[in-house]
Amino acid sequence: MTPSISDLLDFAISITEAAGKGTLDYYQTDIAVETKSDASPVTIADKEAEQFIRNAIQSRFPDHQIIGEEYSDKITSSPYKWIIDPIDGTKSFIAGVPFYSNLVGLEFEGEIIVGIANFPALKEMVYAGKGLGAWFNSKPAKVGSVTEISKARIMVTDFRDFEKREAWKTFKPILDCCRFHRTWGDAYGHAMVATGRAEIALDPFMNPWDCAPFGIILKEAGGFFTDWNGNDTIYGPNAVSSNPELREKVLTCLKD
8 A cells, every 4th residue: 555645744743853862862962973875974873773763764665765874875766765864953053053954855756745854952853744734843834025135134054165166256256245254054954944044055965865855855845956057956066045035135146
């Protein structure tokens, strides 16, 4: 029997929430940190959370594909593909900062249909299912209605990333004229946009596991999540989320 999107969403919420609770056992502790080949940090909390989610998916949907940040991809002929980031914002996590998250997205035939962004230390969860709306702690989530960049709140992760990508000249005009900016970045910045607490979130570097849930969360919240060329994808080298009123203005700046 083919599961409904509602059933898939409920399942995704339950496993993401449980994995998040597990990470709290290590939060604000003297946890050991390893350095991966790409120089990014990883901890036992990352590994255990991803393994928990993988095991739960494998048990419930043994034929489904699974890709994640910490372990090898499971590729099958199934049209369903789960995409996992067990801890997005590991640097925040190991510093005891609460803006880290557990991310789970489900793709069906190339389209994200379910997305969960869980922030266990904040007790916040933003989630969506195709046609089911976007939700913030059980209340409807909706993007804001700001129409001018000069009134927008912008979220980024690290200003140095723009310099590394040689994208500072495209970002600076947005930065100069926005209402204010904050480095409440990683997944939390995009969650802020989806819940109307910010208007723009920008990432000059992106992996699919860093953003899989937002392919559906922003859409169901009435906004958009694309790469900097406006492509509706989680596989772009960069990402931007915003409300519809600011979409073209932001993309025009990013393309210059």
